[in-house]
Amino acid sequence: MKPASPALLRNYVDGEFVGSAATFDNINPVDGSLIAQVCEADRATVEAAVAAARLALQGPWGAMSVQQRAAMLHKVADGIAARFDEFVAAEVADTGRPLEQARTLDIARGIANFRTFADLAACANTDAFEMATADGAGALNYTVRKPLGVVGIISPWNLPLLLLTWKVAPALACGNAVVAKPSEESPATATLLAEVMRDAGVPRGVFNLVHGFGADSAGQFLTESKGIDALTFTGESRTGSTIMKAVADGVKEVSFELGGKNAAVVFADADFDAAVAGVMRSSFTNSGQVCLCSERVYVERPIFERFVAAIKAKVDALKIGYPDEGGVDMGPLISHGHRDKVLGYFRLAEQEGATVVAGGGVPHFGDARDNGAYVQPTVWTGLPDSARCVTEEIFGPVCHIAPFDAEDEVVARVNASDYGLACALWTTNLSRAHRVARRIHVGLVWVNTWYLRDLRTAFGGVKLSGLGREGGRYSLDFYSDVANICIKL
Ligand SMILES: NC(=O)c1ccc[n+]([C@@H]2O[C@H](COP(=O)([O-])OP(=O)(O)OC[C@H]3O[C@@H](n4cnc5c(N)ncnc54)[C@H](O)[C@@H]3O)[C@@H](O)[C@H]2O)c1
Numbered sequence: 001m002k003p004a005s006p007a008l009l010r011n012y013v014d015g016e017f018v019g020s021a022a023t024f025d026n027i028n029p030v031d032g033s034l035i036a037q038v039c040e041a042d043r044a045t046v047e048a049a050v051a052a053a054r055l056a057l058q059g060p061w062g063a064m065s066v067q068q069r070a071a072m073l074h075k076v077a078d079g080i081a082a083r084f085d086e087f088v089a090a091e092v093a094d095t096g097r098p099l100e101q102a103r104t105l106d107i108a109r110g111i112a113n114f115r116t117f118a119d120l121a122a123c124a125n126t127d128a129f130e131m132a133t134a135d136g137a138g139a140l141n142y143t144v145r146k147p148l149g150v151v152g153i154i155s156p157w158n159l160p161l162l163l164l165t166w167k168v169a170p171a172l173a174c175g176n177a178v179v180a181k182p183s184e185e186s187p188a189t190a191t192l193l194a195e196v197m198r199d200a201g202v203p204r205g206v207f208n209l210v211h212g213f214g215a216d217s218a219g220q221f222l223t224e225s226k227g228i229d230a231l232t233f234t235g236e237s238r239t240g241s242t243i244m245k246a247v248a249d250g251v252k253e254v255s256f257e258l259g260g261k262n263a264a265v266v267f268a269d270a271d272f273d274a275a276v277a278g279v280m281r282s283s284f285t286n287s288g289q290v291c292l293c294s295e296r297v298y299v300e301r302p303i304f305e306r307f308v309a310a311i312k313a314k315v316d317a318l319k320i321g322y323p324d325e326g327g328v329d330m331g332p333l334i335s336h337g338h339r340d341k342v343l344g345y346f347r348l349a350e351q352e353g354a355t356v357v358a359g360g361g362v363p364h365f366g367d368a369r370d371n372g373a374y375v376q377p378t379v380w381t382g383l384p385d386s387a388r389c390v391t392e393e394i395f396g397p398v399c400h401i402a403p404f405d406a407e408d409e410v411v412a413r414v415n416a417s418d419y420g421l422a423c424a425l426w427t428t429n430l431s432r433a434h435r436v437a438r439r440i441h442v443g444l445v446w447v448n449t450w451y452l453r454d455l456r457t458a459f460g461g462v463k464l465s466g467l468g469r470e471g472g473r474y475s476l477d478f479y480s481d482v483a484n485i486c487i488k489l
């Protein structure tokens with residue numbers, strides 16, 4: 001399936017597509033084929049984008065009401081919808097994901113992000129307090145939200161359009177101008193988004209796009225720019241730490257959505273079939289390349305053996321294939337480099353003493369996919385909680401399943417992690433669901449489901465999994481300067 005993306009993906013600065021001296025390859029991970037060349041933005045291009053964003057705030061965009069901005073964001077959503085199949089083709093080419101996932105999740109959520117934050121911003125209220133004063137006349141306090149200004153956005157490759165627009169939409173809804181740096185692994189839908197922004201009439205400089213890598217490239221240049229007022233980042237925890245240092249001197253506002261080593265906990269009283277299906281989703285969706293995926297699975301001992309056998313049967317039956325194959329469950333990883341990282345953990349697990357219940361290697365297709373970045377979906381048992389494969393984020397189609405005997409034990413084991421992003425609990429005991437959910441030290445708990453998303457809710461992690469919350473009013477608060485005005489009556 002060949003994408004409609006252009007042969008050359010350019011940066012988008014001040015309303016114009018601009019090239020660059022350096023370019024890099026955009027590779028299809030299904031078969032290793034070259035999709036396009038990408039223009040790598042140098043520091044000057046990044047600074048030009050930041051300057052264009054600053055200028056845009058003084059132009060028509062800065063004068064727009066929140067209702068006018070909301071209408072503009074709905075036009076952007078309409079623009080994505082009008083080019084839906086192009087966005088799907090571009091996302092699938094960059095990532096190799098099943099076509100159905102790109103349609104129902106990635107591109108659909110790109111549209112939903114713009115619509116949701118357009119409406120949330122347009123309907124957002126703020127606080128007001130009447131206060132008594134000694135003179136009896138009283139005073140009135142009210143809160144106003146003002147744009148931060150120029151927001152730097154750096155996004156990852158695992159859900160490219162979803163995660164880019166998860167930041168762009170609220171940032172623009174709150175009246176900011178943005179400079180976005182998508183992942184070098186997934187530049188295509190971000191470039192199409194720039195076309196949609198232009199065609200929707202978003203004023204020049206409001207949305208800018210710079211392509212490149214992280215260190216010594218566009219990502220680093222953006223974090224080092226003195227012209228940004230805030231930086232929102234989604235990616236690896238160690239990258240978050242690097243970025244935090246880069247923006248520290250300027251005391252810039254940051255929002256970090258980082259890594260995870262999430263757990264699924266299956267109690268013996270769970271709906272067994274629902275829990276099996278749920279853990280299959282939470283461990284293998286998007287080839288395990290979702291920050292919320294369960295790489296640790298804890299199963300209450302009475303059903304442990306039966307559960308492992310059921311998961312093995314499902315994993316062995318997963319259809320790994322081309323994105324547009326009917327019924328395909330799983331595609332490749334994003335790149336050969338990432339596949340090497342995941343295969344390194346496959347080897348490490350065996351050195352650490354894992355029992356390989358399923359997978360553990362590379363599938364053989366006998367066709368072009370053998371040049372791709374595929375790995376087998378993999379299941380381990382038998383490792384101690386201290387094993388690196390049970391503590392470090394692998395970010396692939398893999399989980400380790402361990403038995404537990406008591407609620408307090410499993411809560412302690414789940415919480416004994418440097419990460420704290422998400423957890424999925426499977427139980428039919430209502431009081432246990434609420435009790436345990438509250439005790440798990442993460443930002444997101446799902447009970448008898450996984451990755452069910454209401455965009456009005458708080459989203460983010462604790463510990464190495466992140467800093468701050470986005471979603472709903474949390475996004476409005478992050479992407480705004482909130483000021484209190486006190487009027488003496
Ligand atoms: N918490 C969440 O919501 C969430 C969502 C998706 C992915 N993630 C995490 O992201 C990771 C996978 O994504 P990834 O491999 O793209 O992460 P990554 O940190 O390697 O890269 C993310 C982005 O940061 C840029 N970058 C890298 N180094 C940089 C630097 N020094 N300065 C500025 N920018 C830099 C990259 O070019 C890319 O655009 C996983 O750890 C996953 O858990 C978290």
Ligand SMILES: N/C(=C\C=C\C=O)C(=O)O
Pocket residue numbers: 158159163166289290291292453459
């Ligand atoms: N931020 C979101 C998803 C993150 C997925 C991580 O890979 C979302 O669904 O809004």
